[in-house]
Amino acid sequence: xxxxxxxxxxxxxxxxxxxxxxxxxxxxxxxxxxxxxxxxxxxxxxxxxxxxxxxxxxxxxxxxxxxxxxxxxxxxxxxxxxxxxxxxxxxxxxxxxxxxxxxxxxxxxxxxxxxxxxxxxxxxxxxxxxxxxxxxxxxxxxxxxxxxxxxxxx
Amino acid sequence: xxxxxxxxxxxxxxxxxxxxxxxxxxxxxxxxxxxxxxxxxxxxxxxxxxxxxxxxxxxxxxxxxxxxxxxxxxxxxxxxxxxxxxxxxxxxxxxxxxxxxxxxxxxxxxxxxxxxxxxxxxxxxxxxxxxxxxxxxxxxxxxxxxxxxxxxxx
DNA sequence: TAAAATTGTGGGTAGTTGTGGGTTAATTAC
DNA sequence: GTAATTAACCCACAACTACCCACAATTTTA
Numbered sequence: 001x002x003x004x005x006x007x008x009x010x011x012x013x014x015x016x017x018x019x020x021x022x023x024x025x026x027x028x029x030x031x032x033x034x035x036x037x038x039x040x041x042x043x044x045x046x047x048x049x050x051x052x053x054x055x056x057x058x059x060x061x062x063x064x065x066x067x068x069x070x071x072x073x074x075x076x077x078x079x080x081x082x083x084x085x086x087x088x089x090x091x092x093x094x095x096x097x098x099x100x101x102x103x104x105x106x107x108x109x110x111x112x113x114x115x116x117x118x119x120x121x122x123x124x125x126x127x128x129x130x131x132x133x134x135x136x137x138x139x140x141x142x143x144x145x146x147x148x149x150x151x152x153x154x
Numbered sequence: 155x156x157x158x159x160x161x162x163x164x165x166x167x168x169x170x171x172x173x174x175x176x177x178x179x180x181x182x183x184x185x186x187x188x189x190x191x192x193x194x195x196x197x198x199x200x201x202x203x204x205x206x207x208x209x210x211x212x213x214x215x216x217x218x219x220x221x222x223x224x225x226x227x228x229x230x231x232x233x234x235x236x237x238x239x240x241x242x243x244x245x246x247x248x249x250x251x252x253x254x255x256x257x258x259x260x261x262x263x264x265x266x267x268x269x270x271x272x273x274x275x276x277x278x279x280x281x282x283x284x285x286x287x288x289x290x291x292x293x294x295x296x297x298x299x300x301x302x303x304x305x306x307x308x
Numbered sequence: 309t310a311a312a313a314t315t316g317t318g319g320g321t322a323g324t325t326g327t328g329g330g331t332t333a334a335t336t337a338c
Numbered sequence: 339g340t341a342a343t344t345a346a347c348c349c350a351c352a353a354c355t356a357c358c359c360a361c362a363a364t365t366t367t368a
Binding site for chain 2: 004007009010011027046047116117118119120123133134137144145148151152153154
Binding site for chain 4: 019092093094098
Protein backbone atom coordinates (compact mmCIF):
# COMPACT_ATOMS: atom_id res chain seq x y z
CA UNK A 1 0.00 0.00 0.00
CA UNK A 2 1.54 3.28 -1.10
CA UNK A 3 1.80 6.46 0.93
CA UNK A 4 2.64 8.84 -1.85
CA UNK A 5 4.09 8.31 -5.28
CA UNK A 6 7.82 7.96 -5.80
CA UNK A 7 8.39 8.16 -2.07
CA UNK A 8 9.93 5.27 -0.21
CA UNK A 9 10.38 4.29 3.42
CA UNK A 10 11.46 1.17 5.22
CA UNK A 11 14.27 -1.32 4.88
CA UNK A 12 14.35 -4.78 3.36
CA UNK A 13 16.88 -7.60 3.35
CA UNK A 14 17.46 -9.31 0.04
CA UNK A 15 20.19 -11.16 -1.73
CA UNK A 16 22.30 -10.47 -4.78
CA UNK A 17 21.97 -13.56 -6.97
CA UNK A 18 24.60 -15.21 -9.12
CA UNK A 19 23.55 -13.11 -12.09
CA UNK A 20 24.00 -9.78 -10.29
CA UNK A 21 20.29 -9.15 -9.81
CA UNK A 22 18.55 -7.63 -6.79
CA UNK A 23 14.87 -7.73 -6.06
CA UNK A 24 13.11 -4.39 -5.67
CA UNK A 25 10.71 -4.68 -2.73
CA UNK A 26 7.16 -5.06 -3.93
CA UNK A 27 6.06 -2.13 -1.77
CA UNK A 28 8.54 0.14 -3.53
CA UNK A 29 7.46 -1.04 -6.96
CA UNK A 30 3.88 -0.19 -6.08
CA UNK A 31 4.96 3.32 -5.08
CA UNK A 32 6.62 3.95 -8.42
CA UNK A 33 4.34 6.09 -10.58
CA UNK A 34 3.30 4.74 -13.96
CA UNK A 35 5.29 7.29 -15.98
CA UNK A 36 8.54 5.77 -14.65
CA UNK A 37 7.91 2.76 -16.86
CA UNK A 38 9.30 0.39 -14.19
CA UNK A 39 12.65 2.11 -14.41
CA UNK A 40 15.17 3.25 -11.83
CA UNK A 41 18.38 5.12 -12.51
CA UNK A 42 21.14 3.53 -10.46
CA UNK A 43 24.32 5.36 -9.62
CA UNK A 44 27.11 5.72 -7.09
CA UNK A 45 25.87 6.98 -3.76
CA UNK A 46 27.75 9.24 -1.40
CA UNK A 47 28.80 6.77 1.31
CA UNK A 48 29.70 3.66 -0.67
CA UNK A 49 26.13 2.65 -1.29
CA UNK A 50 24.20 2.57 -4.56
CA UNK A 51 21.43 5.09 -5.18
CA UNK A 52 18.39 4.11 -7.18
CA UNK A 53 16.23 7.03 -8.31
CA UNK A 54 12.82 6.73 -9.93
CA UNK A 55 13.33 7.75 -13.56
CA UNK A 56 11.31 10.95 -13.19
CA UNK A 57 13.18 11.97 -10.04
CA UNK A 58 16.42 11.53 -11.94
CA UNK A 59 15.10 13.64 -14.79
CA UNK A 60 14.58 16.41 -12.24
CA UNK A 61 18.22 16.12 -11.18
CA UNK A 62 19.33 16.28 -14.82
CA UNK A 63 17.26 19.40 -15.25
CA UNK A 64 19.00 21.05 -12.30
CA UNK A 65 22.41 20.07 -13.60
CA UNK A 66 21.62 21.77 -16.91
CA UNK A 67 21.24 25.03 -15.06
CA UNK A 68 24.75 24.89 -13.63
CA UNK A 69 27.22 26.92 -15.63
CA UNK A 70 30.07 24.92 -17.14
CA UNK A 71 32.40 27.86 -16.79
CA UNK A 72 33.11 26.93 -13.19
CA UNK A 73 35.49 24.02 -12.88
CA UNK A 74 33.79 22.91 -9.68
CA UNK A 75 30.52 22.70 -11.56
CA UNK A 76 32.04 20.79 -14.44
CA UNK A 77 33.51 18.25 -12.10
CA UNK A 78 30.31 17.98 -10.05
CA UNK A 79 28.21 17.41 -13.16
CA UNK A 80 30.64 14.88 -14.57
CA UNK A 81 30.86 12.86 -11.36
CA UNK A 82 27.14 12.90 -10.75
CA UNK A 83 26.34 11.53 -14.17
CA UNK A 84 29.23 9.30 -15.20
CA UNK A 85 28.27 6.22 -13.18
CA UNK A 86 24.53 6.47 -13.70
CA UNK A 87 22.48 4.09 -15.83
CA UNK A 88 18.76 3.46 -16.24
CA UNK A 89 17.53 -0.05 -15.38
CA UNK A 90 14.10 -1.49 -15.91
CA UNK A 91 13.10 -4.24 -13.53
CA UNK A 92 12.10 -7.63 -14.95
CA UNK A 93 8.82 -9.50 -14.64
CA UNK A 94 9.85 -10.77 -11.20
CA UNK A 95 10.73 -7.27 -10.01
CA UNK A 96 14.54 -7.48 -10.12
CA UNK A 97 17.05 -4.99 -11.47
CA UNK A 98 20.50 -6.05 -12.56
CA UNK A 99 23.41 -4.14 -11.13
CA UNK A 100 26.52 -3.43 -13.19
CA UNK A 101 29.75 -5.02 -11.98
CA UNK A 102 31.30 -1.58 -11.58
CA UNK A 103 28.63 -0.58 -9.04
CA UNK A 104 28.80 -3.93 -7.25
CA UNK A 105 32.53 -3.33 -6.78
CA UNK A 106 32.04 0.25 -5.71
CA UNK A 107 29.53 -0.64 -2.99
CA UNK A 108 31.47 -3.78 -2.04
CA UNK A 109 28.28 -5.77 -2.38
CA UNK A 110 28.18 -9.28 -1.05
CA UNK A 111 25.34 -11.80 -1.22
CA UNK A 112 23.54 -10.13 1.66
CA UNK A 113 21.90 -6.85 0.62
CA UNK A 114 20.00 -4.12 2.44
CA UNK A 115 17.63 -1.87 0.51
CA UNK A 116 16.48 1.26 2.30
CA UNK A 117 13.88 3.72 1.11
CA UNK A 118 15.13 7.19 1.99
CA UNK A 119 12.13 9.24 0.93
CA UNK A 120 12.99 10.33 -2.62
CA UNK A 121 15.27 7.44 -3.59
CA UNK A 122 16.53 3.99 -2.61
CA UNK A 123 19.87 3.09 -1.08
CA UNK A 124 21.39 -0.32 -1.72
CA UNK A 125 23.92 -1.39 0.91
CA UNK A 126 26.21 -4.08 2.05
CA UNK A 127 24.90 -4.18 5.64
CA UNK A 128 28.44 -4.30 6.98
CA UNK A 129 29.38 -1.07 5.21
CA UNK A 130 26.32 0.70 6.56
CA UNK A 131 27.18 -0.40 10.07
CA UNK A 132 30.65 1.11 9.73
CA UNK A 133 29.24 4.46 8.63
CA UNK A 134 26.54 4.39 11.30
CA UNK A 135 28.97 3.70 14.12
CA UNK A 136 31.32 6.44 12.98
CA UNK A 137 28.56 9.04 12.77
CA UNK A 138 26.77 8.23 16.00
CA UNK A 139 29.96 9.01 17.89
CA UNK A 140 30.66 12.46 16.52
CA UNK A 141 27.27 13.85 15.77
CA UNK A 142 25.07 13.62 18.82
CA UNK A 143 24.72 17.41 19.04
CA UNK A 144 23.61 17.94 15.44
CA UNK A 145 21.08 15.18 15.88
CA UNK A 146 19.45 16.85 18.83
CA UNK A 147 19.46 20.05 16.84
CA UNK A 148 17.59 18.37 14.00
CA UNK A 149 15.09 16.70 16.27
CA UNK A 150 14.07 20.11 17.57
CA UNK A 151 13.15 21.15 14.06
CA UNK A 152 11.40 17.91 13.16
CA UNK A 153 8.98 16.61 15.73
CA UNK A 154 8.82 12.85 15.61
CA UNK B 155 -16.89 9.76 21.18
CA UNK B 156 -13.90 11.52 19.62
CA UNK B 157 -12.36 14.61 21.12
CA UNK B 158 -10.48 15.77 18.05
CA UNK B 159 -9.29 14.04 14.91
CA UNK B 160 -6.00 12.13 14.84
CA UNK B 161 -5.51 12.78 18.52
CA UNK B 162 -5.35 9.92 20.98
CA UNK B 163 -5.48 9.56 24.74
CA UNK B 164 -5.88 6.65 27.10
CA UNK B 165 -4.37 3.19 27.38
CA UNK B 166 -5.61 -0.27 26.39
CA UNK B 167 -4.46 -3.82 27.01
CA UNK B 168 -4.46 -6.19 24.06
CA UNK B 169 -2.61 -9.24 22.84
CA UNK B 170 -0.23 -9.96 20.01
CA UNK B 171 -1.58 -13.00 18.19
CA UNK B 172 0.35 -15.84 16.58
CA UNK B 173 0.43 -14.01 13.25
CA UNK B 174 1.97 -10.85 14.69
CA UNK B 175 -1.22 -8.81 14.68
CA UNK B 176 -2.41 -6.28 17.25
CA UNK B 177 -5.85 -4.84 17.56
CA UNK B 178 -6.15 -1.07 17.34
CA UNK B 179 -8.58 0.11 20.01
CA UNK B 180 -11.91 0.92 18.49
CA UNK B 181 -11.84 4.38 20.10
CA UNK B 182 -8.59 5.17 18.31
CA UNK B 183 -9.91 3.92 15.00
CA UNK B 184 -12.87 6.24 15.35
CA UNK B 185 -10.51 9.17 15.94
CA UNK B 186 -8.61 8.50 12.74
CA UNK B 187 -9.76 10.95 10.07
CA UNK B 188 -11.11 9.52 6.82
CA UNK B 189 -8.17 10.70 4.68
CA UNK B 190 -5.86 8.31 6.56
CA UNK B 191 -7.52 5.44 4.75
CA UNK B 192 -7.38 3.26 7.88
CA UNK B 193 -3.61 3.46 7.83
CA UNK B 194 -0.97 3.96 10.48
CA UNK B 195 2.77 4.23 9.90
CA UNK B 196 4.56 2.13 12.49
CA UNK B 197 8.19 2.66 13.38
CA UNK B 198 10.77 2.40 16.12
CA UNK B 199 10.04 4.68 19.03
CA UNK B 200 12.32 6.02 21.71
CA UNK B 201 12.87 3.72 24.72
CA UNK B 202 12.05 0.47 22.98
CA UNK B 203 8.43 1.00 22.13
CA UNK B 204 6.74 1.15 18.72
CA UNK B 205 5.26 4.39 17.43
CA UNK B 206 2.16 4.34 15.28
CA UNK B 207 1.44 7.61 13.45
CA UNK B 208 -1.73 8.36 11.55
CA UNK B 209 -0.77 8.36 7.87
CA UNK B 210 -1.28 12.11 7.47
CA UNK B 211 0.79 12.89 10.55
CA UNK B 212 3.60 10.84 9.10
CA UNK B 213 3.31 12.62 5.77
CA UNK B 214 4.04 15.83 7.63
CA UNK B 215 7.27 14.30 8.92
CA UNK B 216 8.19 13.13 5.42
CA UNK B 217 7.58 16.61 4.10
CA UNK B 218 10.03 18.04 6.61
CA UNK B 219 12.63 15.42 5.77
CA UNK B 220 12.38 16.26 2.08
CA UNK B 221 13.57 19.77 2.87
CA UNK B 222 16.86 18.54 4.35
CA UNK B 223 19.77 18.60 1.91
CA UNK B 224 21.45 15.24 1.35
CA UNK B 225 24.83 16.87 0.91
CA UNK B 226 25.24 16.99 4.69
CA UNK B 227 26.25 13.65 6.16
CA UNK B 228 24.37 14.35 9.37
CA UNK B 229 21.20 14.97 7.41
CA UNK B 230 21.64 11.83 5.38
CA UNK B 231 22.05 9.75 8.47
CA UNK B 232 19.15 11.45 10.23
CA UNK B 233 16.82 10.84 7.30
CA UNK B 234 17.93 7.25 6.95
CA UNK B 235 17.52 6.42 10.60
CA UNK B 236 14.15 8.11 10.81
CA UNK B 237 12.58 6.24 7.93
CA UNK B 238 14.38 2.93 7.73
CA UNK B 239 12.26 1.14 10.32
CA UNK B 240 8.99 2.71 9.24
CA UNK B 241 6.24 1.00 7.31
CA UNK B 242 2.64 1.87 6.50
CA UNK B 243 0.02 -0.59 7.74
CA UNK B 244 -3.65 -0.58 6.98
CA UNK B 245 -5.76 -2.25 9.60
CA UNK B 246 -7.90 -5.19 8.49
CA UNK B 247 -11.65 -5.65 8.61
CA UNK B 248 -11.35 -6.62 12.28
CA UNK B 249 -9.29 -3.54 13.13
CA UNK B 250 -5.86 -5.18 13.49
CA UNK B 251 -2.51 -4.08 12.11
CA UNK B 252 0.29 -6.53 11.56
CA UNK B 253 3.62 -5.71 13.11
CA UNK B 254 6.84 -6.64 11.32
CA UNK B 255 9.08 -9.17 13.06
CA UNK B 256 11.85 -6.59 13.16
CA UNK B 257 9.71 -4.22 15.26
CA UNK B 258 8.43 -7.04 17.47
CA UNK B 259 12.04 -7.89 18.26
CA UNK B 260 13.00 -4.26 18.78
CA UNK B 261 10.24 -3.63 21.29
CA UNK B 262 10.69 -7.08 22.86
CA UNK B 263 6.97 -7.65 22.44
CA UNK B 264 5.37 -10.57 24.22
CA UNK B 265 1.78 -11.74 24.06
CA UNK B 266 0.68 -9.04 26.47
CA UNK B 267 0.55 -5.60 24.82
CA UNK B 268 -0.15 -2.08 26.02
CA UNK B 269 -1.32 0.56 23.57
CA UNK B 270 -1.16 4.15 24.77
CA UNK B 271 -2.48 7.20 22.99
CA UNK B 272 0.08 10.00 23.34
CA UNK B 273 -1.78 12.83 21.64
CA UNK B 274 -0.39 12.84 18.08
CA UNK B 275 0.54 9.15 17.86
CA UNK B 276 0.23 5.77 19.55
CA UNK B 277 2.83 3.91 21.57
CA UNK B 278 2.86 0.12 21.60
CA UNK B 279 4.61 -1.40 24.61
CA UNK B 280 5.54 -4.56 26.33
CA UNK B 281 4.15 -3.55 29.76
CA UNK B 282 7.27 -4.89 31.45
CA UNK B 283 9.53 -2.66 29.40
CA UNK B 284 7.43 0.38 30.15
CA UNK B 285 7.62 -0.35 33.86
CA UNK B 286 11.41 -0.51 33.69
CA UNK B 287 11.60 2.86 31.96
CA UNK B 288 9.04 4.40 34.31
CA UNK B 289 10.90 3.30 37.41
CA UNK B 290 14.19 4.64 36.11
CA UNK B 291 12.73 8.00 35.15
CA UNK B 292 10.74 8.70 38.28
CA UNK B 293 13.97 8.62 40.28
CA UNK B 294 16.00 11.13 38.34
CA UNK B 295 13.53 13.54 36.90
CA UNK B 296 11.81 15.40 39.67
CA UNK B 297 13.62 18.62 38.73
CA UNK B 298 12.76 18.49 35.03
CA UNK B 299 9.13 17.97 35.93
CA UNK B 300 9.03 21.21 37.83
CA UNK B 301 10.73 22.85 34.90
CA UNK B 302 8.01 21.66 32.55
CA UNK B 303 5.25 22.80 34.81
CA UNK B 304 6.24 26.34 34.01
CA UNK B 305 5.50 25.78 30.34
CA UNK B 306 2.36 23.67 30.62
CA UNK B 307 -0.55 24.47 32.88
CA UNK B 308 -2.32 21.36 34.06
C1' DT C 309 -34.36 -7.98 30.56
C1' DA C 310 -33.88 -9.51 25.97
C1' DA C 311 -32.36 -8.57 21.43
C1' DA C 312 -29.13 -6.41 18.49
C1' DA C 313 -24.89 -4.55 17.45
C1' DT C 314 -20.04 -4.06 18.28
C1' DT C 315 -15.52 -5.66 19.67
C1' DG C 316 -11.50 -8.64 20.27
C1' DT C 317 -9.38 -13.02 18.87
C1' DG C 318 -8.54 -17.29 16.19
C1' DG C 319 -7.71 -19.50 12.04
C1' DG C 320 -8.33 -21.06 6.77
C1' DT C 321 -7.46 -19.99 1.91
C1' DA C 322 -6.18 -17.80 -2.29
C1' DG C 323 -3.12 -14.77 -4.17
C1' DT C 324 1.41 -12.45 -3.97
C1' DT C 325 6.35 -12.28 -3.37
C1' DG C 326 11.25 -13.56 -3.47
C1' DT C 327 14.54 -16.58 -5.51
C1' DG C 328 16.62 -20.09 -8.48
C1' DG C 329 17.49 -21.48 -12.85
C1' DG C 330 16.66 -22.58 -17.98
C1' DT C 331 16.12 -20.90 -22.82
C1' DT C 332 16.63 -17.71 -26.43
C1' DA C 333 18.32 -13.35 -28.34
C1' DA C 334 22.01 -10.00 -28.59
C1' DT C 335 26.66 -8.64 -28.22
C1' DT C 336 31.46 -9.31 -28.33
C1' DA C 337 35.76 -11.63 -29.51
C1' DC C 338 38.48 -14.19 -32.64
C1' DG D 339 31.54 -15.59 -40.34
C1' DT D 340 31.54 -18.34 -36.34
C1' DA D 341 32.23 -19.30 -31.49
C1' DA D 342 31.90 -17.61 -26.95
C1' DT D 343 30.08 -14.66 -23.69
C1' DT D 344 26.60 -11.72 -21.94
C1' DA D 345 22.03 -10.00 -21.33
C1' DA D 346 16.90 -10.38 -21.66
C1' DC D 347 13.02 -13.08 -20.98
C1' DC D 348 10.34 -16.81 -19.21
C1' DC D 349 8.79 -20.58 -16.05
C1' DA D 350 8.63 -22.91 -11.52
C1' DC D 351 7.94 -23.15 -6.69
C1' DA D 352 8.31 -22.54 -1.59
C1' DA D 353 7.23 -19.13 1.75
C1' DC D 354 4.65 -15.57 3.09
C1' DT D 355 0.80 -12.15 3.32
C1' DA D 356 -3.72 -10.16 2.71
C1' DC D 357 -8.24 -11.13 2.88
C1' DC D 358 -12.12 -13.55 4.45
C1' DC D 359 -15.25 -15.95 7.71
C1' DA D 360 -16.40 -17.56 12.38
C1' DC D 361 -17.47 -16.92 17.10
C1' DA D 362 -17.37 -15.71 22.02
C1' DA D 363 -17.58 -11.77 24.93
C1' DT D 364 -18.98 -7.39 25.75
C1' DT D 365 -21.61 -3.26 25.08
C1' DT D 366 -25.54 -0.80 23.36
C1' DT D 367 -30.37 -0.34 22.24
C1' DA D 368 -35.16 -1.15 22.74
